[in-house]
Amino acid sequence: MANSRQGAFFTGEYRNVFSEMGYSEEAVGSRLEEIWQELFHGSPDVRLYHPMDGDKGYMVDTGNDDARTEGMSYGMMFAVQLDKKDEFDRLWNFSKTFMQHREGRYKDYFAWHCSLDGTKLSPGPAPDGEEFYAMALFFASARWGDGPEPYDYSVQARQILRACLHQGEEGPGDPMWDPATKLIKFVPESPFSDPSYHLPHFYELFALLADEEDRLFWKEAAAASRAYLHTACHPATGLSAEYANFDGTPAPPQPHGDYRYFYSDAYRVAGNIAVDWEWFRADPWQVEQSNRLQAFFRDKEVSDYRRYHLDGTPFEEPALHPIGLLATNAMASLAADGPDAAAFAELLWNTPLRTGKRRYYDNCLYFFAFLALSGHYRIYLPEGGRL
Numbered sequence: 425m426a427n428s429r430q431g432a433f434f435t436g437e438y439r440n441v442f443s444e445m446g447y448s449e450e451a452v453g454s455r456l457e458e459i460w461q462e463l464f465h466g467s468p469d470v471r472l473y474h475p476m477d478g479d480k481g482y483m484v485d486t487g488n489d490d491a492r493t494e495g496m497s498y499g500m501m502f503a504v505q506l507d508k509k510d511e512f513d514r515l516w517n518f519s520k521t522f523m524q525h526r527e528g529r530y531k532d533y534f535a536w537h538c539s540l541d542g543t544k545l546s547p548g549p550a551p552d553g554e555e556f557y558a559m560a561l562f563f564a565s566a567r568w569g570d571g572p573e574p575y576d577y578s579v580q581a582r583q584i585l586r587a588c589l590h591q592g593e594e595g596p597g598d599p600m601w602d603p604a605t606k607l608i609k610f611v612p613e614s615p616f617s618d619p620s621y622h623l624p625h626f627y628e629l630f631a632l633l634a635d636e637e638d639r640l641f642w643k644e645a646a647a648a649s650r651a652y653l654h655t656a657c658h659p660a661t662g663l664s665a666e667y668a669n670f671d672g673t674p675a676p677p678q679p680h681g682d683y684r685y686f687y688s689d690a691y692r693v694a695g696n697i698a699v700d701w702e703w704f705r706a707d708p709w710q711v712e713q714s715n716r717l718q719a720f721f722r723d724k725e726v727s728d729y730r731r732y733h734l735d736g737t738p739f740e741e742p743a744l745h746p747i748g749l750l751a752t753n754a755m756a757s758l759a760a761d762g763p764d765a766a767a768f769a770e771l772l773w774n775t776p777l778r779t780g781k782r783r784y785y786d787n788c789l790y791f792f793a794f795l796a797l798s799g800h801y802r803i804y805l806p807e808g809g810r811l
């Protein structure tokens with residue numbers, strides 16, 4: 425039975441799109457377990473997760489030979505969804521020990537990437553990591569209960585979210601959310617956003633679980649992000665830019681590159697929108713948007729996926745992560761109700777994990793798509809917690 429919280433309706437149900445298409449629950453379950461085994465415990469040329477001696481482990485970005493808060497927090501989300509506490513704790517311990525700052529302008533934030541021995545490669549954070557850490561930690565607290573530091577998961581999650589909103593109020597630094605617009609920034613210092621960082625479905629939950637005094641902010645942030653995505657996604661193609669201003673227009677070129685186009689970061693927008701729809705049914709535009717995006721990719725071969733202008737004009741340059749893009753296009757089927765929904769899910773089902781050097785980002789998105797489309801990407805709340 426759905427219940428209502430100021431416009432967001434927690435569905436309490438998780439569709440298994442693959443079963444709806446005729447695959448047995450058993451086949452879907454064993455496929456999911458196979459993906460877990462390959463990515464976490466498979467051969468060295470397949471796996472992403474690596475346990476270290478002692479009590480730590482990391483996810484490697486195989487394309488860049490480093491560990492990123494993105495992949496570390498994704499790994500924690502995969503682990504908590506599938507009830508794998510040992511892997512979760514190792515990833516968290518590595519993140520906490522090597523990546524989190526103890527002082528200064530980034531206190532309680534995480535260096536966005538480090539080498540595989542834990543040496544920070546650059547101090548700045550990437551806010552998509554912080555929000556995934558916080559959500560995964562809250563889910564861990566609900567599934568397994570809080571333990572001694574650093575496994576006091578809910579305490580750790582609140583500490584991260586406190587920094588995200590209040591950094592700079594009593595010392596150096598900047599918050600990760602813009603206080604005026606309530607939109608997440610690309611990095612704490614930037615006056616613009618990254619559409620793929622917007623996770624209103626997480627903010628609805630932060631509004632229940634974060635520090636009491638910040639709960640209203642998170643509720644408003646959920647609404648602000650939903651509205652923002654309308655402005656960031658092209659009205660005809662559904663494509664969004666890598667980085668976008670707070671009014672949704674593509675952000676100007678940056679010293680480290682020109683990100684006004686649909687490329688690797690932006691794939692995730694489709695998946696995020698679909699999960700928000702599945703969890704909260706708050707914004708019917710998400711259904712139209714998902715149909716629109718799938719219509720844009722309908723006639724395109726995965727092997728011919730490219731970088732695109734937002735109006736859909738292709739670059740010569742191929743997509744760096746075509747399997748990742750297929751995964752998020754398929755994830756959109758959780759929200760889409762158009763003629764392409766089943767076809768994209770079917771195509772993903774019939775596509776294997778990516779192999780080779782660049783497999784990390786593709787296979788992370790692939791894992792999310794399988795979790796979501798099989799009904800295994802779920803909300804876990806502490807006992808007595810209600811939506």
Ligand SMILES: O[C@@H]1[C@@H](O)[C@H](O[C@@H]2CO[C@@H](O[C@@H]3CO[C@@H](O)[C@H](O)[C@H]3O)[C@H](O)[C@H]2O)OC[C@H]1O
Pocket residue numbers: 485487488492494536548549550551552553611680688689744784785
């Ligand atoms: O300038 C950095 C900025 O690059 C960093 O962004 C993080 C890394 O990139 C994003 O994901 C990548 C997508 O492309 C694939 O090829 C990579 O493997 C992925 O890691 C990720 O979303 C960002 O967190 O953020 C900090 C800035 O200072």
